[in-house]
Ligand code: ADP
């Protein structure tokens with residue numbers, strides 16, 4: 001189950017409101033992309049959902065329960081950080097298994113989960129390497145593996161491909177889409193890249209200065225952009 005609802009959520013830093021009251025519903029199993037220019041509040045919104053930031057107002061519901069004040073580790077969500085957040089001194093196996101070790105899981109059970117995640121991500125042959133001995137794409141897959149083993153209700157990605165080169169980005173885009181097809185878990189994916197949004201999303205949320213300009217499928221946004229901002233941002237011929 002990965003149903004998430006934001007109800008009149010606001011966020012201010014000091015006296016500056018960066019998220020005005022915002023409502024949004026994310027359905028179980030959806031691949032939702034938050035897209036918009038730099039500084040529009042994408043990361044803030046994701047961090048509010050993850051619980052890494054406290055809301056200033058409003059509520060966040062996860063699977064029908066008020067999660068507004070639930071700490072991040074107990075929300076059942078897994079944030080995928082950029083690959084440089086890996087532990088350089090630990091093997092791939094230990095990096096992927098780290099959340100399970102922290103949770104005190106039985107080692108045999110943990111090892112099995114790590115092996116399963118590695119298989120899904122084509123990392124089986126790399127389990128004994130360290131991050132420094134991997135390519136950028138492999139490192140990003142390790143970061144995703146660390147989220148998979150937690151079996152979250154939703155994956156939260158914040159521009160996970162932004163430090164990969166263009167060719168690798170296309171590859172990883174396909175891999176993340178395939179992962180969504182096989183796991184069928186809710187994914188929320190933040191990007192400023194229109195192409196990523198249009199090719200990966202079931203539902204695109206176009207943000208501008210902290211508010212939602214439009215929500216819709218890639219086709220809906222392309223065919224009927226709500227305004228010029230959406231049209232020019234997603235490259236629609238309006
Ligand atoms: P995006 O991810 O879309 O680039 P952010 O969510 O990072 O945008 O930032 C949205 C706005 O909130 C920006 O104006 C940014 O400067 C501001 N902001 C983000 N985090 C903080 C913070 N911890 N303190 C003060 N301002 C912040």
Ligand code: MG
Pocket residue numbers: 042043044
């Ligand atoms: Mg950001």
